[in-house]
Each structure stands twice: as structure tokens, then as C-alpha cells.
Amino acid sequence: MSGGNGYLSPSGQEIVFVLTGLVVLGAAVLCVTTKQLVHAALWLVVALGGLAVQYLLLTAEFVAWVQVLIYLGSVVVLLLFGLMLTKAPIGPSAEADSGNRPVALVVALAAAGTLVTLVADAFRTAWIDLDTPHGESGPIGDSLFRVWVLPFEALSVLLLAALVGAIVLSRKDTPDAPDPAGTPGTTGTTGTGPAKGGGR
Amino acid sequence: MHLVYPAVLSALLFCVGLYGVLARRNAILVLMAVELMLAAVGLNLVAFDVWLRDVTHAGQVLTLFLIALAAAEIGIGLAIVLLVHRRRGTVAVDRLTELREKKPVT
Incomplete structure (x- = not known):
């Protein structure tokens, strides 16, 4: 908080941050x-990649690379899979x-106005000191496996549950169950997508 | 860096995602907008964690958990959307009105 500059003399990091933020x-x-x-x-890829750049600017390098690997690498690919498997035009x-x-536009603009007014008023004088990094892989891993190891293990159980759930949901129906709309061609192809999704 | 820049950006990004969730018709586009909202929350968490210099890195660890949860959510969500598409032949969220209250007969 101390040593904050004025808004009229932005630092290089702030200029890059604002430009990336606009993108x-x-x-x-x-x-x-x-x-x-x-x-x-594809625009979602651009937005999430820009967010990874901003994590790097905030010296959170580990989160930035995890963002690139998981969001850009798998979530967007899964979404593209989903679009193609649902026969998107x-x-x-x-x-x-x-x-x-x-109505959605009105709600979003009202929420944006309220939030931006509130946030800008509350944190006008707050200053982030970026001279010493605060998100290298070493310290993050240290606190992840020292302080947060129980939530970490719970998360792995949750991922397993998500995997099993996705497999159960995407399984083909048993022959005696009524399946009015399912045709053999579509059920065969749709079975592969969610199984990949649960594997993350 | 002023804290206002990341905070305002994440608020705006959240509202863009909110608009997407409310306005989109295709269920997969709704899931994309949910991803945008989650990413905005992640940016907020990281910015405040770096600002507060938390010794346990709570914000950044929570962001990592958030990313993993988003991956699980998208897996389950896509499985449900594909199942709906297989059963009903559409993924338009405003056409799936099976459970809606019947309109009163006038």
C-alpha cells in the first residue's frame, strides 16, 4: 500500500496489464x-490466455501455467468436442x-455498474507491491502440500467422483430400458466425449 | 500496480459471463460463459492474494482448486448436455420446458 504512485503516472506493468485487460x-x-x-x-481461448498473461504480470507464475495447461489445453478442447457432438451448426x-x-443486458449492466463502483471506491488507494514475486512454484507447492493437503486430497476424491459420474452419464442404455430418441449412430459417437471429460 | 486494475477487470469479466449465462440459448455456450465467470473469480483471488502477501498462499491455492473444479464441472456438464441432446435432440435451454408449470386454462 505504501509507495503507491498516482494514476496519472502508470508503471510499465500497469500499462501492459490494462492493454491485456482490454484484449x-x-x-x-x-x-x-x-x-x-x-x-x-476460440474467443474463449483468447480471453483465458490473456488471463494467464495477467497472472504472470501479478507474479503468480504457477497459477498462470496451470491456467494454460488446464483451461486452454483441455477445457476448451472439451467444449469444442461438445459443440461438435451436439451437431452445432x-x-x-x-x-x-x-x-x-x-433483460440479460440490463441485469449485466446493473451488476457491472454496482460492482465497479463498489470496488473502485473500496480499493482506490490499495497498492500491490510486485517487486518481490509471490507465486513461484516452490512456495506454492510448499504451502499446497503442507497447509492445504487435506483439501487437495478431497479434491482428488471429487475428481474421481466426477470421472465415475461422467462415465455413468454417458454410458449407453441397457437394451431393456426404453430409449425413444436414441439411434445407434448417435449413441456410438456421443459415448466418447464425456469419458474424456471425466479423465481430467 | 494499483489493486483497482485487476479488481475492476475481474468485476467486468464476471458481468460479461453473467450476460452470457442469461442470454445464450445453446447449453454449451452457457457453459462457456460459466467458465468466464469462474476465470474472473480466479483473477480476483490471485490479485488479492498477491496484495495481502498471504504466507499460506490461500488465494492462489484456491485458484488452483477452482481450475480443477472447473475442469470437473465441464466434464459433468458436457456429459449431461450430451445426454439431453441424445434424448431430446436439442440443447436449447429455453426449449427444454418439460418440467415447466402448465399454463392455466383460461
């Missing part, structure tokens, strides 16, 4: 407004947005 925000807006479904997933589709779009 992230623009990509996020395009992700939720584009009419092309596959493009939305290639090219612009007029039905990407539902009818409550104006």
Missing part, C-alpha cells in the same frame, strides 16, 4: 455475443441468443 474483455464480449458457435470457443446461426437478451 481479455473484448474477447470475452465477443465470446458471449458472436453468432458462430465455434468462434465463441457451422457458420452463423440465428438462434445463438435466447429471447431474454434485453
Whole structure:
């Protein structure tokens, strides 16, 4: 908090952060407004990659690389799998947005106005000291396996439960169960996606 | 760096995700918007953790847990969406009105 500069003389880190933030925000807006479904997933890649850059700027390097590996590497690929397995149309589709779009816009703008006013007023004078890094892999791993080891193990159980749940959900129905809409061609292909999803 | 920059950015990103959740029709696009909201929360956690210099790195460890939880959530969510697509033939969230209250007969 001490040693904070004014807002009129930004440091280099702040300039880079604001520029990356504009890219992230623009990509996020395009992700939720584009009419092309596959493009939305690709804009999500840009937004999450920009967030990884911002983690690096905040000296949280371990979180940044985990973000790149898991979000960019697997979550977006899973989303693309999902889009293709649900036969998403290639090219612009007029039905990407539902009818409550104006209401959603009003709600989002009201929430943004409230949150930004509140946050800007509360933390106007707070200053992050970035001269000494605070997120290298060594100290993070140290506290992860020393202080937070019980939540870590609980999380591994939860991932196992998610894996089993995804397998159960995506299993083909047994022959005696009624399956009015399922055709053999679609059930065969849809079975592969969620099994990959649970494996993360 | 002023704390306001990451805090305001994460608030705005959260609201963009909120808009996406409310306005999108395809269930997978709704899941993408949920991912945006989770990522915004992660940025907030990391910024405040670096600001407070927490010796146990609580914010960053929670962000790591959040990323893992997001991966699990997307796996289960996609499994459910694919099952719905297989059963109903659509993933439009406003067309799945099976459980909706019946309109009163006037």
C-alpha cells in the first residue's frame, strides 16, 4: 500500500496489464455475443490466455501455467468436442441468443455498474507491491502440500467422483430400458466425449 | 500496480459471463460463459492474494482448486448436455420446458 504512485503516472506493468485487460474483455464480449458457435470457443481461448498473461504480470507464475495447461489445453478442447457432438451448426446461426437478451443486458449492466463502483471506491488507494514475486512454484507447492493437503486430497476424491459420474452419464442404455430418441449412430459417437471429460 | 486494475477487470469479466449465462440459448455456450465467470473469480483471488502477501498462499491455492473444479464441472456438464441432446435432440435451454408449470386454462 505504501509507495503507491498516482494514476496519472502508470508503471510499465500497469500499462501492459490494462492493454491485456482490454484484449481479455473484448474477447470475452465477443465470446458471449458472436453468432458462430465455434468462434465463441476460440474467443474463449483468447480471453483465458490473456488471463494467464495477467497472472504472470501479478507474479503468480504457477497459477498462470496451470491456467494454460488446464483451461486452454483441455477445457476448451472439451467444449469444442461438445459443440461438435451436439451437431452445432457451422457458420452463423440465428438462434445463438435466447429471447431474454434485453433483460440479460440490463441485469449485466446493473451488476457491472454496482460492482465497479463498489470496488473502485473500496480499493482506490490499495497498492500491490510486485517487486518481490509471490507465486513461484516452490512456495506454492510448499504451502499446497503442507497447509492445504487435506483439501487437495478431497479434491482428488471429487475428481474421481466426477470421472465415475461422467462415465455413468454417458454410458449407453441397457437394451431393456426404453430409449425413444436414441439411434445407434448417435449413441456410438456421443459415448466418447464425456469419458474424456471425466479423465481430467 | 494499483489493486483497482485487476479488481475492476475481474468485476467486468464476471458481468460479461453473467450476460452470457442469461442470454445464450445453446447449453454449451452457457457453459462457456460459466467458465468466464469462474476465470474472473480466479483473477480476483490471485490479485488479492498477491496484495495481502498471504504466507499460506490461500488465494492462489484456491485458484488452483477452482481450475480443477472447473475442469470437473465441464466434464459433468458436457456429459449431461450430451445426454439431453441424445434424448431430446436439442440443447436449447429455453426449449427444454418439460418440467415447466402448465399454463392455466383460461
